[in-house]
Amino acid sequence: MKVLVVDDSKSIRQIEKRYLLGMGYEVLEAANGKEALQVLEENPDVALILLDWHMPVMNGYEFLKTVRQDPRWNNVKIMMVTTENQEKSVIDAIMAGANEYLMKPFDQEMLESKIRWLMEEAL
Template identity: 80%
Template sequence: MKALVVDDSKSIRQIERKYLEEMGFTVVEAENGEEALKVLKENPDVRLIILDWHMPVMNGYEFLKAVRAKPEWNEIKIMMVTTENQQKSVIDAIMAGANEYLMKPFDKEMLENKIRYLLEGSL
């Protein structure tokens, strides 16, 4: 199963990549939403997106809305991973089509549990 990690922090992408690969995922990366849209078009087999909120060029919320506007990407599970802890932001993300939400900082177990819950039945 393929996952896309979208975060402007290279170190966060590396951590998430390591955890996902240990779970058996093939991982592709992007450092902002605009780049992530290109990566998604080139990788139609992506089934999971781990998405940061705050990024330059195109933020996670804008990317989320762009993905959910395309019917061919409706089945992709999207988890927002961010320091953004305002309740309104969480609600906005869920309303825009995020399937799950994880607060930074997180550990491997927290990420794995969220992903397993999110993909239950597809792993």
């Protein structure tokens, strides 16, 4: 299964990638929402997106709204992985179509449990 990691921090992408590879996922990366849209166009079989909020060019919230307006990606699960912890932001993201929310910093166990819950819910 393909997972797209979208974060402007290369170190965060590397951490998430290492955890995901350990779980058996194929990992794609993008540094902002615009790059992520391109990766999605080229990889229509992406099943899960781990999405940062604060990024240049196109932020995570703008990307989320764009993806959720396109019926091709209705089945893609999107988890916000961010330092953005304002209650309004969490609610905005869920209302815009995020399936789950994970606060940074996180550890491997936290990420794995959220992903397992999210992907089992999809079955």
